[in-house]
Amino acid sequence: MKAKHTKYLPLLPVSCAYFILFLIGKNVAGMWQLMAMLAFYCALGQAFNIFIGMTGYVDFGYVAFLGVGTYGMALSVSRLAGFPNLGLGVVVIGLILSFVMAGALSVAVGAVALRLRGAYFAIATVGVNEGFRYLIEGARIWGGAEGIIFSGQLTETLGRDTASSLSTFWADVMVMIVAVIAAVITVGYMRGRVGYALTALREDEDAAKVMGINVTKYKIIAFITSASLAGLLGACAWALKVMYVFPPEAFQIQYTIEAIIIVVLGGAGTLLGPVVGGLIYGLSKYWLAVVMPGFQLLIFAPIVIFIVVAFPEGVVGWVKRRAKGTAIQSYLL
Amino acid sequence: MALLQLENVTKRFGGLVAVNDVSLEVEDGESIAIVGSNGSGKTTLFNVISGVYLADEGRVVFKGKDITTLPPHTRAPLGIGRTFQIPRPFSSASVRENVAVGAMFGTLSGAISVDESLEVADRYIHLVGLTPHTDKEAGSLTPVEKKLMEIARSLAMRPKLLLMDEALAGMHPRDIDEMVAFLKRIKAEEGIAIIAMVEHIMRAVVGFAERVMVMHQGQKLVDAPTAEALRDPRVVEIYLGRPAEDETHARG
Secondary structure (H helix, E strand, O other): OOOHHHOOOOHHHHHHHHHHHHHHHHHOOOOHHHHHHHHHHHHHHHHHHHHHHHHOOOOOOOHHHHHHHHHHHHHHHHHHOOOOOOOOHHHHHHHHHHHHHHHHHHHHHHHHHOOOOHHHHHHHHHHHHHHHHHHHHHOOOOOHHHOEEOHHHHHHHHOHHHHHHHHHHHHHHHHHHHHHHHHHHHHHHHHOHHHHHHHHHHHOHHHHHHOOOOHHHHHHHHHHHHHHHHHHHHHHHHHHHHOEEOHHHHOOOHHHHHHHHHHHHHOOOOOOHHHHHHHHHHHHHHHHHHHOOOOHHHHHHHHHHHHHHHOOOHHHHHHHHHOOOOHHHHHOO | OOOEEEEEEEEEEOOEEEEEEEEEEEOOOOEEEEEOOOOOOHHHHHHHHHOOOOOOEEEEEEOOEEOOOOOHHHHHHHHEEEEOOOOOOOOOOEHHHHHHHHHHHOOOOOOOOHHHHHHHHHHHHHHOOOHHHOOOEHHHOOHHHHHHHHHHHHHOOOOOEEEEOOOOOOOOHHHHHHHHHHHHHHHHHHOOEEEEEOOOOHHHHHHHOOEEEEEEOOEEEEEEEHHHHHHOHHHHHHHHOOOHHHHHHHHO
16 A cells, blocks of 8 residues: 555656756756747646546547637737736736636537547547637637737736746746646545546446546546646747737747657656656757758657557666556656 | 336437337346347447447336436436446556545445445455556556456446456356356446346356346347246257258258
8 A cells, every 4th residue: 555655656757857057047048938838848748648548538629728728818918908017916817717717618628529439539639720720810709810929018017027928938938837736736636536546447448337427527627637737838938028919920830740749758647757747859850950950850750669569668668668567666656 | 016117118329220119127136147149239228328429229227216318427426336248447547546446436426436436446456356466557458457457447437237248258168167156246246237248158147147138130039037048949049050961951
């Protein structure tokens, strides 16, 4: 029986990873942007992993939740700019709005699509992202195709210095915080009833049902959690960082693909996997862009294929199997 | 009142009537063997009872409650456990976690914690004799061990009725005898009714079942106490083969 105090030990390596990224970024000149990008990829993988890794379902519309989160922040800052004395309150309200809007969209999508199984679910979600983008553009809501540029309002509300440190520093720190929150939730789920239910339904949905598991309920729990965290990431890493939002950028399907690669590389359904996957993916993407600009994808594809073939359970999944029965085991989940 | 009542249950797949107007009553603590050739509707009948399929016609009543249209996950906690023809373990999870899932979600109380479930799991793993494999991945077990694990997993649900699909298929005769003895023991200890499909293994039928139900082309052909059922000429014809003189006659 695992003792209570060891339950959260696996959080240690995850938190350390983000702390190291933070320290390097803060202390080595010119490294902050790279570290922030790595942290974003790790966090994206972690949020996505709660759904894709734990349920085994693939959501091709995942980036829509980041997009909606981006809009949440943009709407808050641009619409509340006129109110006096709100100050940083607009950012706080923006975060709440992003969280709620992404969560609400996931309830709407999940209630319909999660009744479908496996590949059918994946197909159904492909449309969500594009559909939402064209809804915003076509119906001209939230600025339509022109998007929302809110750098002016943000500067006006917070002052130039605060606004600029918010977008160049604190936005990235908030990404790291969201990542650690995602990790805490992941551990709580994995060690609790939710984790048992999700493992069962991932392995065999019919068997899980006759064991008394309400599979739709648990899939929706994972889906909403994962989506709401994505909303926060969109608000921090996208909206606050660039201070504008355009539909074609906020709903780029490329980020969903990247998130899938990160989770699969690192180890789907493991806690540390998305962090490792995010680092491998982010670093190789960056490095390949430096040494062979334009050829990144050509080089990267075989690397991904190699890792997936060599470690079908992902890097962390493989290490976890090796570490069984050793002292490292209690730090891996 | 019977534990389980099937009233004129029919299940169709397109034009195929897999289960045709079957009625059955199962009392508390009874053990029934269902026999029938492949495609005779046994597994479909199990699926209708456990809720994997919904009956097209007729009623399914469990403990006096009409469960005909309930989804499987709400039937299980009422006390219906089942194992599968081909074992379906949650492969990446350990044996202990597999069995704990049964304890966690398969009981009515619902409030049982993860730690308690793991303790319950240990008890049932011990009962089926898998204690040395507790921490192994369920996917790495041998087929017989997987079967035992499934039994432990469904027993951890504290069922009143256990449906065992092809409980003994592919087992060594020595294992079959052990399994029959084991089933009799848990039936007595846990006070549960068991419906088991046991195919052609007559020694198991005789050893285990109080009653035999024979299915043929989706219909209930015979439902009688074991000794009587095995003497029934229709059963003899379908399961033990036609008498030799008929064959000679046919050839001649």
